[in-house]
Each structure stands twice: as C-alpha cells, then as structure tokens.
Amino acid sequence: xxxxxxxxxxxxxxxxxxIEESDKxxxxxxxxxxxEAGAYxxxxxVGPAKVDPVKAMLWLIDTVREVTDVPLTIDSPxxxxxxxxxxxxxxxxxxxxxxxxxxxxxxxxxxxxxxxASLVALTLDQQGVPADVERRVELGAQIGAMAMxxxxxxxxxxxxxxxxxxxxxxxxxxxxxxxxxQLKLLSDPPPHLILGLSxxxxxxxxxxxxxxxxxxxxxxxxxDAAIADxxxxxxxxxxxxxxxxxxxxxxxxxxxxxxxxxx
Amino acid sequence: xxxxxTAQKWTAAINEVTIGATSAQGGTRARxxxxxxxxxxxxxxxxxxxxxxxxxxxxIWDSGAESWPEQLRNAYGEVIGDPVAWARRATELGPDxxxxxxxxxxxxxxDRSADQAADTVKAVLSAMDLPLIVWxxxxxxxxxxxxxxxxEAAKGENCxxxxxxxxxxxxxxxxxxxxGHKLIADSPLDINIAKQLNILAHDVGFPLEDIVxxxxxxxxxxxxxxxxxxxxxxxxAGLGGDPLLQQPVVATVGLEAWRAKEAQxxxxxxxxxxxxxERGPLWETITGTNSLQAGVDLLIMRHPKAISNxxxxxxxxxxxxxxxxxxx
Numbered sequence: 001x002x003x004x005x006x007x008x009x010x011x012x013x014x015x016x017x018x019i020e021e022s023d024k025x026x027x028x029x030x031x032x033x034x035x036e037a038g039a040y041x042x043x044x045x046v047g048p049a050k051v052d053p054v055k056a057m058l059w060l061i062d063t064v065r066e067v068t069d070v071p072l073t074i075d076s077p078x079x080x081x082x083x084x085x086x087x088x089x090x091x092x093x094x095x096x097x098x099x100x101x102x103x104x105x106x107x108x109x110x111x112x113x114x115x116x117a118s119l120v121a122l123t124l125d126q127q128g129v130p131a132d133v134e135r136r137v138e139l140g141a142q143i144g145a146m147a148m149x150x151x152x153x154x155x156x157x158x159x160x161x162x163x164x165x166x167x168x169x170x171x172x173x174x175x176x177x178x179x180x181x182q183l184k185l186l187s188d189p190p191p192h193l194i195l196g197l198s199x200x201x202x203x204x205x206x207x208x209x210x211x212x213x214x215x216x217x218x219x220x221x222x223x224d225a226a227i228a229d230x231x232x233x234x235x236x237x238x239x240x241x242x243x244x245x246x247x248x249x250x251x252x253x254x255x256x257x258x259x260x261x262x263x
Numbered sequence: 264x265x266x267x268x269t270a271q272k273w274t275a276a277i278n279e280v281t282i283g284a285t286s287a288q289g290g291t292r293a294r295x296x297x298x299x300x301x302x303x304x305x306x307x308x309x310x311x312x313x314x315x316x317x318x319x320x321x322x323i324w325d326s327g328a329e330s331w332p333e334q335l336r337n338a339y340g341e342v343i344g345d346p347v348a349w350a351r352r353a354t355e356l357g358p359d360x361x362x363x364x365x366x367x368x369x370x371x372x373x374d375r376s377a378d379q380a381a382d383t384v385k386a387v388l389s390a391m392d393l394p395l396i397v398w399x400x401x402x403x404x405x406x407x408x409x410x411x412x413x414x415e416a417a418k419g420e421n422c423x424x425x426x427x428x429x430x431x432x433x434x435x436x437x438x439x440x441x442x443g444h445k446l447i448a449d450s451p452l453d454i455n456i457a458k459q460l461n462i463l464a465h466d467v468g469f470p471l472e473d474i475v476x477x478x479x480x481x482x483x484x485x486x487x488x489x490x491x492x493x494x495x496x497x498x499x500a501g502l503g504g505d506p507l508l509q510q511p512v513v514a515t516v517g518l519e520a521w522r523a524k525e526a527q528x529x530x531x532x533x534x535x536x537x538x539x540x541e542r543g544p545l546w547e548t549i550t551g552t553n554s555l556q557a558g559v560d561l562l563i564m565r566h567p568k569a570i571s572n573x574x575x576x577x578x579x580x581x582x583x584x585x586x587x588x589x590x591x
Binding site: 249250251252254258 | 462465
C-alpha cells in the first residue's frame with residue numbers, strides 16, 4: 001500500500017501559519033513523523049495562501065528535503081505551479097493532479113515523462129465529478145490510453161476515481177468501489193489506483209472509523225495507494241492487516257512490527 | 264518472432280552470512296565460509312545471481328555416536344568415540360566446515376557438563392582449522408547452561424551456534440552477541456514461526472543479517488515435498504523484500520536421511536532393497552540434492568560417500584556460482 005502522507009497541507013492551520021512565517025520546525029516535524037509512520041511519499045500543498053504559490057512550494061520542498069529523501073507529491077491544481085516546481089522537486093516526484101480532459105492531460109503526461117515523475121490523474125473533466133461507475137471507468141480508460149500513448153509507464157500512473165463525503169454523496173462510496181474493480185482490469189500491469197481517502201469522511205463524525213473502514217473496502221476492490229494520514233495508527237494497522245489477508249505478506253504473530261521493518 | 268521474456272524480477276537478495284575467522288579477523292581458522300547471496304529462486308541463473316555455492320559441513324558428535332547405524336560407524340571406525348580424532352578424520356573428507364553436535368550433554372545421553380563441552384569445543388578448534396558449527400543437544404535447560412560456556416570458549420572464532428527456538432532464545436542470543444557468533448534459528452516446519460523467531464531475536468538486539476534459519480529438513484520419502492513448499496514460501500517472500508525471511512537456510516541432511524529405515528536397515532531386514540552399504544549413502548545423497556533444489560545454503564552431512572556425491576552435484580550446478588570458501 002502506497003500511503004502518501006496528507007498532513008503537509010495549507011488547509012491545516014498550523015501548516016498554513018508555518019508557511020506564512022517560514023517556520024521550518026512544524027513542517028519538518030510533520031515530515032519526519034509521517035515518514036516514520038510509514039508514508040511512502042509526502043503530499044505538499046501550500047493551500048489557499050496569499051503568497052506566491054511557486055515560491056511557497058519550493059520553500060516547502062527545500063524544508064522537507066532537509067529531513068527526508070522520500071519522493072514528494074506536488075499537490076496543486078495549477079499548471080503553472082506544476083510546470084515550474086516538478087523539475088525542482090527531487091527524485092521521482094508525483095504530480096498531483098491532472099484532470100481527464102485530453103488537452104490538460106496531454107500536458108501533464110508530458111511533464112511526468114520529461115521529469116521521471118509519476119502522475120495522479122482524476123476521473124474528472126469539464127462536466128465535473130461523475131456520479132456513477134460508468135463515467136469514472138470511461139474517463140479512467142481515457143487517462144490510461146493517453147498515458148500509454150505519451151510513454152508514461154503504468155507503474156507511474158495513479159488513477160483517482162474521486163471519493164466524495166458520505167454525508168453529502170451517499171451513493172459515491174459504492175460507485176467508487178465499482179469503478180476500482182473495473183479500473184484494475186484496464187491494463188496488465190494495471191495502473192495504480194488512488195483515493196484522497198479522508199475526503200470520504202469530510203464534516204462527518206467518527207472520521208477515523210469511516211476512513212479506515214472505507215480503506216479496507218477500497219483495498220479489497222483494488223485500491224493500492226491513498227493520500228491519507230499515516231499518523232492514524234489504526235488506519236495504518238488496518239491497511240497492513242488487509243494486505244496480510246490478501247496474502248501479500250507471510251503471517252507471524254508480530255505481523256504489524258514485521259511489516260514496519262520492511263521500511 | 265521474439266520470445267517473450269518470462270524472467271521474474273526479484274527486488275531483494277538472501278543475506279550473506281560468513282562463518283569462521285582467520286587470524287587477521289581475530290580467530291585461528293585457515294579460511295572462512297560465506298553462504299547465501301541468492302537473487303533468484305534456486306538455480307534460475309537467468310533471473311538473477313544464484314548466490315554463493317552451498318557449503319557442506321561434516322557432522323561429528325562429542326560423544327554418543329555409538330548409537331549411529333552400522334554403515335555410518337563403519338565409515339569412520341573408532342574415531343567416533345573421540346571428537347578430536349574424528350574432527351581430524353572429517354577434515355580429510357574436504358568439507359567446507361565441521362558441525363560439532365553436543366549430544367553428549369543431553370541428560371539421557373551422557374549428561375556431560377558445560378565445562379566438558381567447552382573443553383571439547385576448544386579441543387576441536389585446536390585440532391583442525393575449518394570454521395565450526397556448534398549445536399546443542401536440544402534440551403532447553405541444558406543448552407542454556409552449556410552453550411554460553413561454549414560460546415565463550417570459542418570467542419573470536421565466529422562460529423555458527425544452534426539453535427534458538429521460539430520458546431527458548433534469549434540466553435543463546437545474548438551469548439552469541441557477547442562472543443561474536445552467528446546463530447541458527449530453528450522453527451518447526453512453520454514459516455510463520457520462522458518469521459516470528461527472527462523478529463524476536465531482532466527485538467533483543469541480534470542482527471537479522473547474522474542469522475541462518477533452520478525450518479527443518481526431511482528425508483526423501485518422509486515429507487520432503489512439504490519441507491520444499493515451506494522453504495519455497497520463505498524464499499519467495501525473502502526475494503520479494505521481506506527482511507524477516509532473507510536468511511540463508513541450513514539443513515540437517517545426514518540426521519534426517521539416516522533416520523529412515525531405507526537408509527539404515529540391514530539387508531536381511533529389507534530384502535529387495537539392495538545392499539545396505541549403498542542404500543544409506545544414496546538416501547543421504549538424494550536428501551542432500553533435494554535440499555539444494557529447495558534453496559538450502561548449508562548442508563550438514565554424515566556419510567563420506569554421500570558428501571562426495573553431493574559435492575560432485577554441486578560442482579556441476581555451481582560452475583558459475585561465487586565460491587563459498589575464502590582463504591586467509
């Protein structure tokens with residue numbers, strides 16, 4: 001399971017404040033703790049800051065680089081930011097994210113190929129977030145085809161079929177599962193399938209419980225990556241246990257510790 | 264038409280474990296033996312490096328080998344009553360190392376004391392210059408008294424000590440750490456326990472890179488297919504990146520082969536099975552070559568004929584493998 005740590009996001013007050021004040025301590029502590037907790041990559045999002053987003057992102061990258069060398073996920077919907085930042089974000093960065101519109105996707109695939117980067121692509125176009133399984137799969141297939149044409153290997157493509165909060169879009173958790181099941185058959189080897197997991201519980205009670213229950217359901221349907229909170233130990237334990245039950249590891253009594261030793 | 268490349272890519276390697284220390288390394292051995300290192304499933308050289316040539320150890324006992332089957336006793340003669348003389352005789356067979364099994368310390372097989380056992384370890388180390396495996400009698404309470412003394416007596420020689428088990432590991436782990444020896448981790452035909460035992464040893468400070476695992480051995484005809492499947496699961500997980508199953512494997516080939524009635528029964532007891540003097544060594548040979556197919560890195564063997572047979576098989580298999588023996 002590729003867990004991309006979500007905590008370095010300007011939506012969190014402490015992170016936003018740290019970015020505004022160029023306070024490295026908070027950022028570096030969150031970077032370190034997420035990697036220690038098992039994050040494969042760290043998502044960096046400067047949030048709705050008033051400052052220059054490129055400058056803020058580059059500062060964030062440099063600050064995080066001082067404490068860890070895991071691949072960085074550059075989280076910005078702005079092409080200008082991605083184009084500028086990706087070549088400066090270290091080894092094997094992840095672009096987060098492109099929509100499925102052909103003109104936009106084409107540019108992003110090119111950026112990923114040129115920079116040995118991975119790409120998160122959303123099953124979302126000008127018509128918005130699909131409200132069913134079929135449209136998600138259709139857009140996912142379009143993304144897969146364009147990536148292949150553009151020379152981006154499937155193991156560097158992450159398709160995100162977009163999960164919405166369960167309290168406002170109650171049918172979508174089930175629709176996303178249906179889409180995951182079909183998207184994993186898209187190619188052999190398949191692309192990675194990813195979700196911004198915490199979104200499923202936005203503005204809900206019992207968020208951690210909803211997140212980890214849905215993570216297990218989605219992993220069973222084919223999810224192999226998530227932008228999530230690695231500091232949620234119960235969540236990480238649920239992911240490790242799911243992989244054990246999927247025979248991705250050999251059981252031993254200390255299977256949680258054993259998994260964490262794999263680094 | 265170009266044939267499809269079906270080679271599997273492995274992301275990790277089996278650990279290399281070195282046994283023995285030369286004078287330059289603080290010991291008195293003429294050479295060291297390194298096992299492991301495979302980056303492919305056994306002998307599939309086109310998928311990756313097959314690793315070091317598997318090593319052969321000759322098994323000798325401190326005392327009590329008079330109970331061995333006649334064909335084995337005949338192969339060594341009177342020396343089996345004297346571990347020092349036996350050690351010298353065993354080195355003449357050209358093995359990579361020796362394995363001194365302390366069966367004489369077993370409460371029911373002589374109950375030799377820890378001091379006596381330690382003296383034997385010292386005497387055997389003085390009598391020959393190959394790397395040494397020292398293996399306790401298997402009774403926890405006794406091993407926990409005997410093996411620490413033996414570890415101390417062999418300090419500096421970088422021996423391989425056996426064996427820790429899930430229910431009894433702390434004492435020997437501490438001794439091997441203190442005196443600089445490698446460890447055998449014994450798990451009863453259970454890959455889950457093999458993994459668990461490694462994590463237990465790791466948690467009390469023993470490096471995973473210094474462990475050789477012993478997921479048990481089985482003679483031909485006595486469940487060797489099951490053992491194969493256990494070893495295979497472990498090896499696939501190790502090559503796939505599980506650091507708790509990346510340890511090289513030891514097999515007690517001689518012990519298991521000679522338990523079989525087909526190996527030890529006299530001709531009159533098994534008419535039609537062929538001459539007893541050939542049957543036993545053949546049973547041990549095939550048990551040994553089977554182990555090699557399963558990925559075993561270190562074979563502990565008994566009969567001189569079987570040892571030379573398996574060595575011949577290894578010569579053919581290992582034409583391109585890195586040698587296990589490194590001279591001073």
